[in-house]
Amino acid sequence: MKLRYAMVCSSNQNRSMEAHALLKREGFDVASYGTGQHVKLPGPSLREPNVYEFGTPYKHMLDDLRRKDPELYRRNGILPMLKRNVSVKTAPQRWQENAADGTFDVVLTFEEKVFDMVIEDLHNRNHVLLKPVLVINLEVKDNHEEAAIGGRLALQLCQELETIENWEDCVDDVIINFERQNNRKLLYSISYY
Structure with a gap:
């Protein structure tokens, strides 16, 4: 299955861009965003x-x-x-202004407050397509070493999602397996476009 991914962090462009770079190198359809004002x-x-x-x-x-x-x-x-x-990519983009970029199948955030902002933003949009989007938070400290680890974990999670036919039917199993393998707790929610 070929999914479209968004990597989202706050405003410093470290964690989301690390994951974006890794996924892009592996051939994933991926974009990255920040949620801050600047x-x-x-x-x-x-x-x-x-x-x-x-x-x-x-x-x-x-x-x-x-x-x-x-x-x-x-x-x-x-x-x-x-x-x-x-x-x-050329320049950083703000999540709240990404409407022109279309829709994503999976949005990965790297801190809980960004996860909440993405969920709120998706909730406040007009749900005309009724297309589901899986939003997952993988908590990653904001430093270069942790960003590198978080990027590899994001790649692993996305690779696992790519192997299933329909993520809506199997997301709970994928999350549980990922959490066990990596000793990391994930937050996740399903929203709609």
Whole structure:
């Protein structure tokens, strides 16, 4: 079965893009989004993040941070992350504005508050298609190491979903097996387009 996937995180473009890059490399039909008001990347201090509008090209962010302090942003992993992102897509997109992208079969989030936002957004849309969408939260800490682990887990979960004929009939079994294999608890819900 060929499903369409969305990877969604808050605003820093690390966890969703790591999963997007892995799934894209494996030939999946995948997109990625953030749910925040802006894209926020770590800055010189917690009170000084680098803030960009959604739609700002990753190349622009990369060039901007290279100008500001290349050593700091190389050391904290932001430059390598942005290089990866440039190779995956042009610019970050906001989930709430993705209507033009069509529908997804599976939406994977990486923190519970984003899961809640996606569910609420889907609930508030007009359900004209009555097409089901499986929303799953795979909790992943927001750092580069955990994002890499989360990306591999997301790939594994999506590979398992691809092997079944109809996810609506088997989703409970897939989730239970995944949780057992990986010692991770997943939240999931079914919504509609």
